[in-house]
Amino acid sequence: MKTKLDARLLQEAEHFAFRFACEDCVHFDPGSPDAPARCAHGYPPGPRRDQLEIARGEITFCKEFELR
Numbered sequence: 110m111k112t113k114l115d116a117r118l119l120q121e122a123e124h125f126a127f128r129f130a131c132e133d134c135v136h137f138d139p140g141s142p143d144a145p146a147r148c149a150h151g152y153p154p155g156p157r158r159d160q161l162e163i164a165r166g167e168i169t170f171c172k173e174f175e176l177r
């Protein structure tokens with residue numbers, strides 16, 4: 110789901126400690142030294158925690174995200 114990344118979203122994300130990244134999702138396997146991180150549903154890497162800081166214009170959220 111694509112969402113416009115504007116000043117209001119950034120402000121509210123910080124205020125409410127917004128969780129949206131793969132690292133916060135129950136379906137995320139962080140991997141090990143021998144295996145890369147992956148999504149248990151087989152999706153390509155989704156948004157990461159630093160995405161709000163580096164994304165420009167819009168951000169794509171995963172609709173299968175479930176809070177860990």
Ligand code: SF4
Binds near residue numbers: 129131134154
């Ligand atoms: S379901 Fe979506 S948010 Fe969760 S790990 Fe997979 S790609 Fe990331």
